[in-house]
Amino acid sequence: MAKVLSGAGLRGQVAGKTALSTVGKSGSGLTYRGYDVKDLAENCQFEEVAYLILKGKLPNQSELDEYKALLKSMRGLPVALKDVLERIPADAHPMDVLRTGCSMLGNLEGEASFDEQGKVTDRMLACFPSIICYWYRFSHDGVRVDVETDDDSIGAHFLHLLRGEKPSELHERVMHVSLILYAEHEFNASTFTARVCASTLSDMHSCVTGAIGSLRGPLHGGANEAAMEMIERFESAEHAEQEMMGMLERKEKIMGFGHAIYSESDPRNEIIKTWSEKLAADVGDSVLYPVSVRCEEVMWREKKLFCNADFFHASAYNFMGIPTKLFTPIFVMSRLTGWAAHVMEQRADNRIIRPSAEYTGEELRPVPAIAER
Numbered sequence: 262m263a264k265v266l267s268g269a270g271l272r273g274q275v276a277g278k279t280a281l282s283t284v285g286k287s288g289s290g291l292t293y294r295g296y297d298v299k300d301l302a303e304n305c306q307f308e309e310v311a312y313l314i315l316k317g318k319l320p321n322q323s324e325l326d327e328y329k330a331l332l333k334s335m336r337g338l339p340v341a342l343k344d345v346l347e348r349i350p351a352d353a354h355p356m357d358v359l360r361t362g363c364s365m366l367g368n369l370e371g372e373a374s375f376d377e378q379g380k381v382t383d384r385m386l387a388c389f390p391s392i393i394c395y396w397y398r399f400s401h402d403g404v405r406v407d408v409e410t411d412d413d414s415i416g417a418h419f420l421h422l423l424r425g426e427k428p429s430e431l432h433e434r435v436m437h438v439s440l441i442l443y444a445e446h447e448f449n450a451s452t453f454t455a456r457v458c459a460s461t462l463s464d465m466h467s468c469v470t471g472a473i474g475s476l477r478g479p480l481h482g483g484a485n486e487a488a489m490e491m492i493e494r495f496e497s498a499e500h501a502e503q504e505m506m507g508m509l510e511r512k513e514k515i516m517g518f519g520h521a522i523y524s525e526s527d528p529r530n531e532i533i534k535t536w537s538e539k540l541a542a543d544v545g546d547s548v549l550y551p552v553s554v555r556c557e558e559v560m561w562r563e564k565k566l567f568c569n570a571d572f573f574h575a576s577a578y579n580f581m582g583i584p585t586k587l588f589t590p591i592f593v594m595s596r597l598t599g600w601a602a603h604v605m606e607q608r609a610d611n612r613i614i615r616p617s618a619e620y621t622g623e624e625l626r627p628v629p630a631i632a633e634r
């Protein structure tokens with residue numbers, strides 16, 4: 262059953278066209294340029310999907326090899342950017358670090374004309390993991406990491422920088438899947454932010470910086486961190502059920518559940534849930550995964566609310582030893598592809614986005630003299 266879409270938050274209103282993805286077309290389901298996300302997550306590496314989203318077709322083997330080599334060659338950070346990152350305190354939120362990092366990159370390597378939109382996007386795709394990990398390792402461990410690794414993929418590059426050693430095959434595969442699942446999602450809040458910015462004919466770094474700010478909030482990308490903070494408080498599935506019932510009674514919002522468009526399920530959930538289960542077995546977990554499953558059962562039983570893409574990402578990332586505050590930055594490393602492709606699409610057929618407001622303020626009135634206010 263399709264969700265009834267109307268009301269506040271521009272829900273249900275068509276705000277533009279896209280050829281990039283469909284979301285919940287038949288009540289559930291997600292496609293990128295006509296391919297089912299499930300098919301992509303089973304059969305592709307993230308770089309293939311980034312290529313698909315940004316360039317319009319799946320690459321053949323030599324195109325993929327060339328694209329990965331290009332991204333690999335762009336991982337380094339300019340000294341001036343490293344200097345800025347070193348000044349950001351350890352207690353900053355990594356999303357703020359990334360927002361600053363993206364903005365600073367725009368100062369150092371700005372997009373001189375729209376002809377450079379592909380090049381600056383590839384550069385961001387290649388160096389966002391470097392920005393996050395350079396700051397994280399410097400501020401937390403006092404180490405200046407060499408960000409120019411020879412890892413085969415963006416996900417492996419990220420995990421390698423974070424931990425100082427190459428990841429296992431299992432972890433690299435999970436990163437591919439996770440980055441594929443997060444890559445693109447039509448007119449969600451952060452993508453719409455990017456498109457509004459693009460519609461003023463602004464530059465790519467400004468569009469992406471704004472989008473990072475929108476993704477940060479707990480009602481959007483920040484939900485994976487908020488979900489982790491919740492589930493780690495629960496000692497067992499029974500404890501989780503008790504606590505969840507209390508939260509529901511108090512009408513608290515439970516992060517990682519519900520969706521603005523999907524009505525019955527988020528197709529990304531069953532995929533990341535399967536990987537979370539595999540990772541739980543890999544680390545011998547007997548708490549966090551059963552807790553997460555119980556949360557899912559309680560929410561469906563009590564409210565008919567289902568897990569969105571963020572919920573089982575929390576346990577999956579945790580099982581890989583990723584610090585909670587880096588969860589949403591990983592989302593950025595991926596969604597950058599969607600944002601940039603939407604910016605390109607907006608530019609190709611642009612009219613400034615400028616809706617109208619229904620006025621609810623005072624009637625026209627004279628300005629009283631200052632002594633009379």
Ligand SMILES: CC(=O)SCCNC(=O)CCNC(=O)[C@H](O)C(C)(C)COP(=O)(O)OP(=O)(O)OC[C@H]1O[C@@H](n2cnc3c(N)ncnc32)[C@H](O)[C@@H]1OP(=O)(O)O
Nearest residue numbers: 479480481482484513514515516517518519520521569570
């Ligand atoms: C990758 C992503 O960005 S996915 C989204 C990540 N965000 C979250 O997980 C945050 C938690 N979820 C939410 O806040 C919401 O479900 C959103 C923001 C995702 C969607 O918001 P909306 O489209 O306004 O939700 P919707 O219209 O379906 O809400 C229907 C009712 O369910 C309630 N509801 C929806 N989600 C939740 C939730 N997670 N916990 C408790 N109640 C909820 C709403 O409060 C609303 O109740 P009301 O009618 O009494 O006001």
Ligand SMILES: O=C([O-])CC(=O)C(=O)O
Nearest residue numbers: 445446448449450521570
């Ligand atoms: O589409 C939305 O509103 C939020 C979402 O799931 C995403 O951006 O991946």
